[in-house]
Amino acid sequence: GAVVSQHPSWVICKSGTSVKIECRSLDFQATTMFWYRQFPKQSLMLMATSNEGSKATYEQGVEKDKFLINHASLTLSTLTVTSAHPEDSSFYICSARDSLYGGLRRNYGYTFGSGTRLTVV
């Protein structure tokens, strides 16, 4: 089945530094990827939609200059948390959609990565 690889699985960084998280679709092409953030005991909150070859679309309230998204190829999207602060500490999850899945798509064709635990100290 479709596999989405997300790296790193956890990262600790100092306040003020930047952190890059990668999301790769391993066995399918993804024109669209999504980035979520999840705080403890809460649901996933959609941050942005990453579109291959074009600018990402950010949800209301998400700072696009702080959360830089790049979707340079059909198999890779990256999320860079710039000038990270302790309040950015969270669990970040990506999902990818098989762009070639035609007709009836199983589970919307969306597969989720295993998540990245970011801790800013």
Next chain:
Amino acid sequence: LAKTTQPISMDSYEGQEVNITCSHNNIATNDYITWYQQFPSQGPRFIIQGYKTKVTNEVASLFIPADRKSSTLSLPRVSLSDTAVYYCLVGAVNRDDKIIFGKGTRLHILP
């Protein structure tokens, strides 16, 4: 995506059958119902998807009444490892819609 309502939490015991109901009164004609499971510190995992009546796979069953305004995820003979958050999502599968998650149901299986 159609708004969904599901219980915030549920407790059950090992070996029992667990049924989690999701309400989606505004479901559209071309919407499908999909359930995801999420363990702590992991991404959501697809469980089952259906449009009407009953769907069964190796993990769960999904019951959908004729009016499709609700659905019930049934987990047979649960074990401790079924402790997780379960999300009910409703939407069209043939569009590039983003997935907006509701609060989900936190299922706690007791020994």
